Amino acid sequence: MDNKKLIGDLLHAHGLKKTPIRTEMLALFMDHDFALSASDIVAKMTAGHDRVTIYRALSSFEKHGILHRASEDGQGIKYALCGQHCPDEPHTDKHAHFICDECHQTYCLEDVKVPKANISNEFSVTGVSYTLSGICKQCNR
Amino acid sequence: MDNKKLIGDLLHAHGLKKTPIRTEMLALFMDHDFALSASDIVAKMTAGHDRVTIYRALSSFEKHGILHRASEDGQGIKYALCGQHCPDEPHTDKHAHFICDECHQTYCLEDVKVPKANISNEFSVTGVSYTLSGICKQCNR
DNA sequence: ACATAAAGTGCAACAATGTTGCGTTTATCG
DNA sequence: CGATAAACGCAACATTGTTGCACTTTATGT
Numbered sequence: 001m002d003n004k005k006l007i008g009d010l011l012h013a014h015g016l017k018k019t020p021i022r023t024e025m026l027a028l029f030m031d032h033d034f035a036l037s038a039s040d041i042v043a044k045m046t047a048g049h050d051r052v053t054i055y056r057a058l059s060s061f062e063k064h065g066i067l068h069r070a071s072e073d074g075q076g077i078k079y080a081l082c083g084q085h086c087p088d089e090p091h092t093d094k095h096a097h098f099i100c101d102e103c104h105q106t107y108c109l110e111d112v113k114v115p116k117a118n119i120s121n122e123f124s125v126t127g128v129s130y131t132l133s134g135i136c137k138q139c140n141r
Numbered sequence: 142m143d144n145k146k147l148i149g150d151l152l153h154a155h156g157l158k159k160t161p162i163r164t165e166m167l168a169l170f171m172d173h174d175f176a177l178s179a180s181d182i183v184a185k186m187t188a189g190h191d192r193v194t195i196y197r198a199l200s201s202f203e204k205h206g207i208l209h210r211a212s213e214d215g216q217g218i219k220y221a222l223c224g225q226h227c228p229d230e231p232h233t234d235k236h237a238h239f240i241c242d243e244c245h246q247t248y249c250l251e252d253v254k255v256p257k258a259n260i261s262n263e264f265s266v267t268g269v270s271y272t273l274s275g276i277c278k279q280c281n282r
Numbered sequence: 283a284c285a286t287a288a289a290g291t292g293c294a295a296c297a298a299t300g301t302t303g304c305g306t307t308t309a310t311c312g
Numbered sequence: 313c314g315a316t317a318a319a320c321g322c323a324a325c326a327t328t329g330t331t332g333c334a335c336t337t338t339a340t341g342t
Contacts, residue, residue, distance in 0.1 A: 017309050017318055038299075050321050055300065057319085072215050074329085076299060098264055107264075115256035115271070122278035123239055123248075129272045130256070137263035158289055158338050179328075191292050196329065198290085215300085217328060 003030050014064040021049055022057050026066070026081075035070035035078035035097075035106035070097050071106040071131060078106045094128065100136035107136060144171050155205040162190055163198050167207070167222075176211035176219035176238075176247035211238050212247040212272060219247045235269065241277035248277060 007026045011018045028044055029036060036044075038054045045054075058079055061067040067079040096112035099105075114130040148167045152159045169185055170177060177185075179195050186195075199220055202208040208220040237253035240246075255271040 015318095019309070019319060021320080051299085052301085052322080053320055060319090072213065074213050074218065077215065096258070096260070098260070098266075101267070109260060112258070112260055117237070117253070117273050119237070119239070119250060119253055119273065120278075122281065123273070124276040124281060125239075125273045126242070126276075127274035129270070129274070131270045131272075132258050132260065132264070132266045133268035133270075135265040135267075137261075140263060140265060156289095160290060160338070162291080192328090193293080193330085194291055201290090 003027055006030075010066060014066060016060065016064065021045075021053060025054070025057055026061075029067070029079070029081050033107065035080040035108070037076040037078045039076060040078075070108055071099050073099055073104075073106075075104065080106070080108050083110070096130040096132060098136065099131060099133045100139055101133055102135055102139040105136060105138075144168055147171075151207060155207060157201065157205065162186075162194060166195070166198055167202075170208070170220070170222050174248065176221040176249070178217040178219045180217060181219075211249055212240050214240055214245075214247075216245065221247070221249050224251070237271040237273060239277065240272060240274045241280055242274055243276055243280040246277060246279075 004023070004027075007023050007030075008018050010026065011022060016022065024045060025041055028041060038051060038058060041054050041058075042049065042051055058067065058077075062069065062079065065082055068082050069077055070080040071078045094114045096109040096114060098107045098109055100107075109132070112130075114128045117125050117128055119125060145164070145168075148164050148171075149159050151167065152163060157163065165186060166182060169182060179192060179199060182195050182199075183190065183192055199208065199218075203210065203220065206223055209223050210218055211221040212219045235255045237250040237255060239248045239250055241248075250273070253271075255269045258266050258269055260266060
């Protein structure tokens with residue numbers, strides 16, 4: 001796949017610069033079907049880059065609707081690529097996520113929509129998160 | 142309310158010892174209708190106790206089905222009291238939670254049940270979490 | 283009441299995640 | 313090419329959570 005071109009366009013479309021680090025980061029996200037944390041990325045990058053750079057890139061990507069938070073299970077925030085039509089904050093790409101108890105990967109369940117909330121109107125709901133856990137497709141074999 | 146007696150019974154029923162620290166901790170949970178984190182508790186306790194002690198008490202309470210994790214939003218794990226009939230791990234008291242974007246408190250929505258998951262059987266689901274966010278009843282006034 | 287075992291507490295030290303400030307480098311656009 | 317804004321790297325720090333070890337307190341049986 002020619003992700004290089006795709007990534008360049010993606011960055012450009014959001015007014016971000018196409019740097020080697022950010023290109024490699026997005027390539028990593030495209031190469032995995034599960035979510036990645038900052039430390040996952042640091043570990044997978046070819047050259048050893050500063051953690052701060054990764055954190056700042058992730059924040060920027062989230063703000064621009066390129067990535068969304070897939071889970072934050074105490075071992076850090078994991079991000080995944082947003083769908084095609086996800087705008088800047090607030091994100092609208094609302095689907096469920098799955099966290100594996102064995103390998104601790106987080107998967108986006110794109111086809112599982114987050115259920116509508118039915119709740120006392122003392123609370124104003126603006127966000128919903130729906131997260132399943134158990135054993136994932138890989139560990140299940 | 143005579144929570145003192147209640148708390149003693151609760152601890153005893155789980156084979157835990159009734160110490161001043163743990164009694165005060167549980168009293169704190171009974172006095173608040175939102176979830177508390179380890180640092181919340183350290184701040185609210187009358188005497189300055191070691192963080193480690195609080196962490197270990199929280200873990201113990203969770204293991205014995207006295208507390209459950211209400212949220213873990215990056216600023217730490219918040220716990221809340223379990224319902225009457227919650228057994229030891231795994232917890233079965235499954236309800237939704239609400240996190241306020243303004244005051245950052247977490248509320249248990251005891252009457253909002255967690256929706257059933259409808260998901261590919263490549264994944265084995267054993268846990269579900271359903272968390273709403275927005276503005277809470279206090280901040281909404 | 284007393285001894286004992288188990289549970290609970292405190293201290294020190296540590297690991298991991300995430301942030302901020304600041305100076306330098308790099309990409310992009312005219 | 314030159315200017316500007318974004319991106320990067322380093323140092324330093326805050327917070328959350330853990331572990332090992334020694335000591336204290338609670339509950340239990342006799």
